[in-house]
Amino acid sequence: MTLDASDLVGVAFFGVFGLVAVALGNAWQKRRHEKLAAWARTHGWDYVRYDRELERIQSGAPFDTGDSHAAIEVMRRDWQGRPAVSFTYRWTTGSGKDRSTSYAHVVALRLPAHLPRLEVTPEGVGARLIKLAGGKDLQLELEAFNRAYRVVASDERTAHAVLHPRLMERLLQPHLVGRHWRIEGTWLVTWDDGRTDVDRIADRLMVLTVVADAVPRHVWQDHGHDPLATIEPHPVPKESS
């Protein structure tokens, strides 16, 4: 097989085009990292490009999909006394020509003790189809909440303790309704499709904080942690001599 001049021009064109595309992609990536790092600095977060420890913080979506998982664009800080983290979760599906890369923006709060899995998902077409196919949905005493959310729990007793009427009512408020979240192990997590969107982080953390604050003391006690035991006593004022 011989290549004539026009073929060589074509190969050269695609080669150059490929190199330019890679260079542009790298430049865009670098710029995005710089922008995120700058945003993190001004908002009190620590930023790193990736963190292998976060690749499998929980099972379930989005962490159980595809392969080549990576936690990139990672930001950490303390949020109202709890360690918080925001990152872009990247994974690939398919192979060869069908290979595609997906992203999710994960926001998570670290919990002081291991809790059993509890997942709350807004009731939508997807959740209804899953239920029709035999998927579980824990029924709680607030019917409006049952209509608005699907609840799956590995320990129903703990789920009933965490999802008490006051929290259910709170999660039905207009600014909180429709958010999915999951407790598993020492993480309380929420996520959206797409890469990190810094404008959403505070909103997501607010929902997670509402949930984490609502976990009753006795649930923590049953899982090896007493919130009251960790409160520092007020310092005793020194007597002036």
Add this chain to the structure above:
Amino acid sequence: MTGGTIALVVLIAVVVIVLLWGVAQYNGFVRLRNLVQESWRQIDVELHRRHDLIPNLVETVKGYAAHERNVFDEVTRARAAAAGPVDSPAQQAVQENALNSALGRLLAVAENYPVLRASENFQQLQAELANTEDRIAAGRRFYNANVRTLNTKVETFPANVVANMFGFTRAEYFEVDDPQVRQAPSVGF
């Protein structure tokens, strides 16, 4: 294969399917009944925990308000009745409601004594009482959810056929009037 044989095979298959379904339903009822009983035992443990806290609370309040004898007697009587043997969750709920009312009056008395309210012992007992009431409330929600599942199964067709055949009956809900016990827990928003 003759028509009669085919009919016999079909009949046997139907009988086997019905039997398997019946076994599955029966096992489901047994599992649910055990779950209801186990969740009730958990409430019972928490109720005992609360009953055990009350004498300490009464003694602490007595130390500051010894002359409120009527209130102390009422709490002691209600506690004794609630801690005694009862036949059913509904009966237990009646006793617990009476105890809640008496406790409410005791805590109202305590409100009039600022030194008592500031006492570390009283604050600890109150926190422990609130925590135990949270536990009871969570246990009650879990128990009632299990009762609802069992009762729905006992009443709906065709599962009710198996329920009637083997004597599975409705369970009683555990309902309390006290809004604190109903709406707990005391968490900070």
